[in-house]
Amino acid sequence: MKTPIEKRKIRWGIIGLGKIADKFATDLATIPDAELYAVASRNQEKANEFSKKHNALKAYDSYETLANDPNVDAVYIATPHTLHKENTIMCLEKGIAVLCEKPFAMNAEEVEEMITIAKANKTLLMEALWTYFLPHYQYVLKLLKDKTYGEVQSLSADFGFHRPYDTNTRLFDKALGGGSLLDIGIYPIFVSLSTLGLPKRISANATFFENGADSTCSMTFNYPNNVNAYLKSSLIEELPTQAIFECEKAIIKINTQFHAPTTVSIIKDGQEEIKDFNYNTIGYNFETIHFNNLLREGKTESSIMTFDFSHNLINTLDKLRKLINLEY
Known part of the structure; x- marks a missing residue:
């Protein structure tokens, strides 16, 4: 037993x-x-x-x-x-x-x-x-929810690195869902959905490898009150891989490798304060x-990573794939 x-x-x-x-x-x-x-x-x-x-x-x-x-x-x-x-x-x-x-x-x-x-x-x-469960990300979510620095006016988030093109690896293999959007583009999209919710409108454009997998994807999510999220993923260039919230009273910046254990900068009145979360694991x-x-x-079911959120995330990915004509 x-x-x-x-x-x-x-x-x-x-x-x-x-x-x-x-x-x-x-x-x-x-x-x-x-x-x-x-x-x-x-x-x-x-x-x-x-x-x-x-x-x-x-x-x-x-x-x-x-x-x-x-x-x-x-x-x-x-x-x-x-x-x-x-x-x-x-x-x-x-x-x-x-x-x-x-x-x-x-x-x-x-x-x-x-x-x-x-x-x-x-x-x-x-x-x-x-990422949803990392202490630095939960910290930023609370700042935004509490409107500590006022309303968000814009979001910029990207994730990019360069890897030699090799269809023998999963990352580039279209038959396995390879390409930038599903593999790493999901992270900037996650940031936008988890902080600003579902956008009113989405626009996107992409570049492609010779096998049809996307090499880059640039996205703009439009929200009410002229708030926009500018998002990008790339497998052909190094990007800062930061998430930057421009708020009314300060800039909240999740520093490089925003999706992984990292630091958070609060930039206000020309001064930058860096908060370190003293991670001692991979995360x-x-x-x-x-x-x-x-x-x-x-x-x-999780109360954080809910089924509704997973639905919203995959529906957004599906819409983006349609916009850039990416079919698996």
């Missing part, structure tokens, strides 16, 4: 063992009431190596075997975007709680199917958009702790 989850460590599984899974597993080890129990790859050797590095008890050579292990409480899905729906549903139907890496799926139809099955199985499901532990608490409390 299983020991109740309230009285033991939560046993995690990881499906898909790439770079993000490695970071997730590293931070999972810092959480006292959780442990990495099982990992799964389509390659046994890779599963063994990952298991050894992160002290997992089980290493499987198929995702299905992990999903069939009755000792798994929760699964982190870090497979390519195109597999998110399939892998999530497989686990939900086994009653395993799912934390699925962003983007939740390839389109709104897939996301709706995942959420419907989660509700039918009364099983916890959450999109793993880790994936914050979303995981939140998820663990939901699981222990018997919740099936």
Whole structure:
């Protein structure tokens, strides 16, 4: 008989063992009431190596075997975007709680199917958009909500880096949902939706690699009262990767790598004050702790990364893909 989850460590599984899974597993080890129990790859050797590095008890050579292990409480899905729906549903139907890496799926139809099955199985499901749970981002959200520096007048957010074009890597592989929009453009879009809400109008333009994956995407979100969000993603140039809110009384700037643990600058009357959050992890532990608490409390939906928010995010991505003629 299983020991109740309230009285033991939560046993995690990881499906898909790439770079993000490695970071997730590293931070999972810092959480006292959780442990990495099982990992799964389509390659046994890779599963063994990952298991050894992160002290997992089980290493499987198929995702299905992990999903069939009755000792798994929760699964982190870090497979390519195109597999998110399939892998999530497989686990939900086994009653395993799912934390699925962003983007939740390839389109709104897939996301709706995942959420419907989660509700039918009364099983916890959450999109793993880790930025939402980072202390510096929660700090900025509170400043904006409290109107500490007045109303937001404009937002600029970008995410860009240069990588050599290589269709053998997931990042550029259109068949796996590669390209700038779904992979990194989602972060500036997330900032706009989580602070300003859904825009009244959206405009966008993009450039493309020879295989049809987008190399850059520039977006403008129009909000009431002439408030605009200027957003950009790029896989061909280094961008500041900052989020800058121009407010009535000050500028709030989430500094470089805004989506990851970083600092926040408040620029007022020509003076800059930098707030340091003294991070000592990669940052994936914050979303995981939140998820663990939901699981222990018997919740099936996050109060922060809600289903409504995931719907709004994927619907916005779908609209943008239509505007730039990006089809998968």
